[in-house]
Structures are given as C-alpha cells and as structure tokens.
C-alpha cells in the first residue's frame with residue numbers, strides 16, 4: 143500500500159510532490175532528466191518524486207503519477223521539537239556535563255544557528271551524527287536528540303560510550319526546513335544533493351557544490367576533525383544504506399560498510415527493516431555519504447528511520463526505540479587503528495593522507511595529526527603522504543581483538559626555507575601573484591585535505607586564482623621548487639563574525655570580536671611546518687575569547703592564527719608583528735557582495751596597495767586573503 147505523505151513545502155521553487163511509476167533504472171533516469179527529483183520513497187514500482195510546477199506537466203505527460211491530495215500547506219509538527227527547542231535542550235545538555243560542548247557550526251539562510259554538540263574526549267575515535275538535512279523528515283532530528291540524551295544518561299547499552307568516543311552531533315542541519323516543514327533549505331535547495339563530491343547538476347541541487355551555508359557547515363566541521371564514521375539520519379523509508387550513492391560500482395570499503403550495517407540490522411527489532419548499498423536502492427549524487435567517504439574517508443551511513451517522515455508524535459517513542467540499541471551497538475564497533483602523524487623535527491601535527499592501497503578508501507588525519515580507522519585483522523602497507531614530506535610506508539599489523547596505535551614522524555624534504563611574515567598580499571582575485579624566490583613560469587598548486595587541488599597556470603605577470611574557488615582556511619602551496627605548508631590563509635566569506643582585536647596578554651591570548659558563536663576554536667600556525675596547533679579555550683562569550691597562550695610556538699617571530707566560529711574560518715596574520723588588528727597595515731579586504739565585479743586587478747606581491755576600507759578588517763561581507771612569506775634571516 144502506498145503511504146501518502148503530506149509534505150509541506152515552502153520557499154522557492156514551487157514544488158509538486160507525487161508518486162511516479164518508475165519501475166526501471168532507465169525510466170528513473172529519464173524522469174530525472176525531465177526534472178523529477180527523488181524524495182526518499184519507493185513503494186513497488188512507484189517512486190516519491192518532487193518537481194517544480196514548471197517541470198511537472200512534462201513528467202505527467204510521460205509517466206503514470208499519483209498526485210498527493212495535500213498540496214503546499216505547512217505541515218504541523220506539533221509534538222516535535224522546533225529548532226528553538228532543540229537549541230535550548232542542547233544548551234542544557236552542554237551545561238549538564240563537562241564532557242559536552244555546545245557548538246554553533248554555522249548559520250542557515252534565514253539566520254538560524256546550526257547547532258550541535260561535541261561529546262566525549264577529543265583523543266578518541268570520532269563519529270559524526272547528523273539529522274534533518276531534509277526539514278520535513280522531522281523524526282530524524284528527534285532520533286538525533288534521543289541519541290544525545292542516551293549518551294548523557296550513560297546507562298545500559300550506552301554505558302561508558304561518552305567516555306570512550308568523541309561524537310559530533312548535529313540534530314538539525316536544516317533548521318529553516320524543519321521550521322517550515324520543507325525538505326529544502328530556504329533557497330529551495332536539497333542540501334543532501336549539494337555536497338561537492340560527484341555533484342551533479344539539477345533543479346534542486348543548488349547552483350554550485352556547497353553553494354548553501356548549511357552543507358558548508360558540515361564540510362567545515364568535518365575538515366577540522368577526522369571522523370572515521372558517521373550516521374546521517376533521514377526518513378521516508380525504513381533502511382540503512384551506505385555509499386556509494388552516485389554509482390553502483392562498489393567502494394573499497396564495501397565489506398566493512400556492509401558488516402556494520404549487518405550489525406545494525408541484527409539489532410533493529412522490526413522484520414521490515416533492511417540494509418542496502420545506497421546506489422542499489424536509488425542512484426543519487428552530491429550527498430553527504432559520498433562526500434564523506436570520497437573526500438575524507440569517513441564511513442558514513444544513511445539511516446532512513448521510518449517510512450513516514452513525521453509520523454504522529456504519539457508513535458515516536460516506539461519508533462525511536464527501534465533504532466537506539468542498534469545505534470549504540472554501531473558506536474561500539476571496535477576501531478582497531480589509530481594513527482598519529484607529526485613533523486619529526488618540530489613535533490607539530492600534520493594533516494596527512496593515509497592509504498592502504500585498494501583495500502580501503504584513503505583517509506586523513508585532522509589538524510591534531512590523528513585519524514582512526516575500522517579495518518579488518520591483517521597485515522597492511524600504510525602509506526602516509528603530506529606535501530613537503532618524504533612519503534612513508536609503514537607495515538601495519540592489526541591483530542585480532544587488539545587496537546594498534548601508530549606514530550608516524552615525517553621528515554620534510556622540500557619545505558621551502560621561507561617564513562610567514564606580516565601579510566604582504568591580500569588582494570582581489572590573485573591575478574598577477576608572484577612570490578619572490580619562486581619561478582613564475584611553473585605551475586603552482588594549492589592543496590588542502592578534503593578539497594580538490596587547484597592548479598594555477600603561470601601568466602606573464604604571475605599566477606591567477608579566483609578566491610571564490612577556495613574553501614576558507616589554510617592552503618598549502620606546492621611548486622616544483624618546494625612546498626609552503628599552510629602558507630595561504632583564505633578568510634571567511636560570510637561575515638557572521640567580525641574580528642576586532644587579538645593580542646597576547648601574559649600567558650593568555652585575548653581575541654575580541656562581534657558575533658562569536660558557542661564552541662569557537664582557535665589554532666596557531668608558526669615556523670616552517672605551520673601545523674595547526676589548537677589552543678585551549680579558557681573562556682568565551684559573544685565578544686571575547688580567551689585562550690591559553692603557552693602552547694603558541696613563538697620561535698621565528700611570526701605567528702598566524704586561525705579562528706573557527708559559526709563555521710567561519712577567520713585568519714589573523716602575524717599576531718606578534720602587530721598586536722592589534724590594523725586594517726591599514728595587515729591586509730586589504732575585498733567586498734564579496736558582488737564578487738565578479740568587485741574584485742579588481744591585483745598589484746602583486748609586496749606591491750599591493752594597502753587602503754583601509756570603510757569597515758574594520760575581516761568585517762561582514764568581506765573576504766581577506768593573506769599570504770606572507772619571508773626569507774629566513
């Protein structure tokens with residue numbers, strides 16, 4: 143029997159929802175080309191599809207459709223948590239335990255905070271759990287909240303988990319959609335088609351990969367951690383799926399992913415629940431599972447928690463109970479491998495790419511140099527790569543029932559003998575970029591774990607790059623002459639946080655800013671290695687951040703900082719050179735409100751004119767690029 147789901151939709155574009163008879167993969171592909179969009183329901187030959195009202199007639203003309211009786215009215219989520227209730231409950235949970243921090247990972251299109259919890263010790267295998275990518279799947283955020291409560295209650299199957307795991311939990315990635323009962327965000331984009339791995343064009347996928355602040359918030363929180371596994375909770379069906387979703391070709395992790403799913407299935411006490419390779423169920427692209435595995439090596443699953451996206455609230459307790467034991471069990475899956483990668487000389491942590499050949503997807507250490515991985519018992523060749531370092535191959539023996547910790551010191555082999563110094567260039571679209579000491583006739587490559595590398599072709603006056611292509615945060619410059627780790631800092635683009643001042647005061651670092659979110663993090667970059675050394679936060683509020691300073695490596699006389707707040711990466715260049723931020727001396731700013739028009743030509747390294755803008759440095763709507771390099775004296 144078909145389940146007729148009353149889905150309310152709001153925001154652009156106007157959407158029709160219907161069950162469409164699409165028994166074959168070929169017909170599904172044809173319908174998608176006509177603008178039909180999979181909305182997580184399959185019942186026999188019928189698939190639940192969305193389409194804009196403009197595309198709808200063409201689909202109806204070609205296929206049998208069962209149009210739903212309920213149209214574009216807002217669905218009542220009475221009995222479900224609103225985004226505001228989720229916020230207050232998360233804050234209360236954070237207040238109740240020293241093992242739990244409230245973090246704002248970003249801000250939605252309509253200005254709602256994207257909030258979550260960081261739970262458990264940081265030096266532990268890391269999971270990421272997200273709910274409500276689709277706002278009409280209200281049961282998904284409820285289940286995420288119940289997981290958080292169970293972790294805190296610390297009883298039964300959940301006992302001890304919060305002491306032995308680190309869990310990043312975001313109950314509502316799409317708070318605007320949850321508030322409006324819409325699958326989409328306030329721009330009408332399907333966030334779970336907006337991720338930047340195998341992203342495909344389409345009506346609901348957004349104008350570009352990661353065009354939406356909500357999907358960017360998940361990207362940012364993932365880039366500054368190393369989640370070995372994840373669970374993305376959805377609804378509209380009753381199954382657990384694993385990547386790939388974009389292709390029916392199996393990933394190198396198929397056996398492990400399937401193994402975890404089988405554990406889950408064994409503990410979900412409902413005979414209708416099933417597990418499936420994602421693409422075997424339905425081929426989609428640009429989702430969080432594929433990006434997580436393809437870009438970060440994170441083994442993320444999609445849980446379709448129930449066939450109804452927002453069942454009557456009186457059924458919730460019983461439905462959520464179907465999953466809680468299985469989720470607890472999944473979280474206890476042994477993680478036999480822990481890898482820590484550091485620079486052999488400086489001891490600074492390194493973000494490295496880890497590979498065991500074709501036996502698993504590549505995975506990555508986070509800014510703390512650590513990564514975890516589920517692998518079967520056996521002998522592996524672990525290859526560790528980081529730009530500027532000699533690649534190491536380590537024989538890895540994973541015995542049964544034992545975990546293995548590997549420390550990999552890396553010897554630098556091509557790190558250029560430059561040091562960061564006060565920002566000398568911070569301009570425009572990086573046309574005519576030149577760096578003294580580097581031959582401008584060679585290709586220059588920008589790289590960063592979790593992102594596509596960007597090749598800059600040489601031109602008559604230097605290299606050119608459009609900073610809109612670069613994720614905010616640190617980028618490594620690779621050149622045939624050598625490597626400059628984390629040399630290029632791309633500033634935040636959203637303008638949610640405005641830095642005002644940063645200075646060392648005794649053994650503390652004091653940062654003043656407007657609009658800081660809860661759970662801000664701050665990293666120091668210094669020396670040749672320029673690893674991201676995280677500073678301990680001593681206190682924080684909306685306008686002040688105090689961090690422990692002794693951890694700041696001060697040798698070399700230059701020090702850059704990276705502040706993460708509300709999912710934005712803000713850069714503070716050369717803290718020691720200028721103890722107060724001064725828009726006139728550190729970097730220029732670029733108004734990104736109208737990018738293509740606003741970015742003028744670049745003057746070039748050292749020749750960039752420094753003109754203080756009307757707004758303070760790093761303020762709302764501005765993008766700052768800072769590249770500082772100086773020969774070691």
Ligand SMILES: [Zn+2]
Nearest residue numbers: 276279376377
């Ligand atoms: Zn969904």
